[in-house]
Amino acid sequence: MLPMSSDLPYNTIDQLLLAARAARLNGYAPYSNYLVGAAVLDDQGRVHVGCNVENAAYPEGLCAEAGALSAMVVAGSTRAHAVLVVGTGGTWVTPCGGCRQKLREFCAPEAPILTASDTEMGPRYTLAQLLPQSYGPSHLGLP
Ligand code: THU
Numbered sequence: 001m002l003p004m005s006s007d008l009p010y011n012t013i014d015q016l017l018l019a020a021r022a023a024r025l026n027g028y029a030p031y032s033n034y035l036v037g038a039a040v041l042d043d044q045g046r047v048h049v050g051c052n053v054e055n056a057a058y059p060e061g062l063c064a065e066a067g068a069l070s071a072m073v074v075a076g077s078t079r080a081h082a083v084l085v086v087g088t089g090g091t092w093v094t095p096c097g098g099c100r101q102k103l104r105e106f107c108a109p110e111a112p113i114l115t116a117s118d119t120e121m122g123p124r125y126t127l128a129q130l131l132p133q134s135y136g137p138s139h140l141g142l143p
Contacts, residue, residue: 007112008082008112008114012041012082013084013114013121015039015047016039016041016047016082016083016084016114017039017084017086017114017116017121019037019039019047019049019084020037020038020039020049020064020084020085020086020116021037021086021116022037022049023037023038023039023049023050023051023064023067023068024036024037024051024064024086024087024088025037025051026051027051027052027053027064028051028052028053028054029052029054030054031054031056031058031061032054033088034052034087034088034089035051035052035087035088036051036052036063036064036085036086036087036088036093037049037050037051037064037085037086038050038051038063038064038065038067038068038083038084038085038086039068039083039084040065040068040069040071040072040080040082040083041080041081041082041083042072042075042077042079042080042081043077043079043080043081044077046072046075046077048068048069048071048072048075049067049068049071050062050063050064050065050066050067050068050069050070050071051064051067052064052067053067063095063096063098063099064085065083065085065095065099065102065103066098066099066102068083069102069103069105069106072106073106078106079106079107080103080106080107080111081107081111082111082112082113082114083095083103083107083111083112083113083114084113084114084115084116085113085114085115085116086115086116086117086118087115087116087117087118088117088118089117089118090117090118090119091117091122092115092116092117092120092121092122092123093115093116093117093122094113094115094122094125094130095113095130100127100130100131100134101131101134101135103127103130103131104127104131104134104135104136105136105137107127108127109126109127109128109134110126110127110128111126111127112124112125112126113125113126113127113130
């Protein structure tokens with residue numbers, strides 16, 4: 001059962017969840033065996049997905065959120081209205097520290113970041129909750 005959301009319609013959450021779950025299945029995680037999928041809703045209502053892509057040189061691996069944000073930018077958008085991340089196993093995944101900063105570049109402070117596990121939705125946060133007092137474009141004079 002998906003939670004209702006005040007500013008994200010039920011069917012949009014469902015769309016993000018299905019997209020992130022499908023992306024997760026294409027993850028490449030032979031080292032951690034922890035597949036992650038991410039779906040980003042952009043300012044045009046489009047959904048972009050990413051999966052984690054690991055590497056034998058471990059630090060070179062990519063997180064699912066990074067892939068989804070890259071797909072969004074390639075498609076011509078730099079505003080993410082909502083993000084959903086799905087991990088492996090019974091516990092939901094929350095974006096890692098590096099991904100929080102990457103999301104910060106393209107999300108408003110109040111943008112919803114939804115979490116999920118294989119089987120259920122997890123807690124919902126705002127970007128500002130995940131990355132308070134953050135550093136961002138305004139520090140460098142950008143809007
Ligand atoms: N991972 C993500 O894709 N996103 C996160 O926010 C957390 C971690 C991936 C990285 C690595 O491939 C695997 O999960 C185990 O840490």
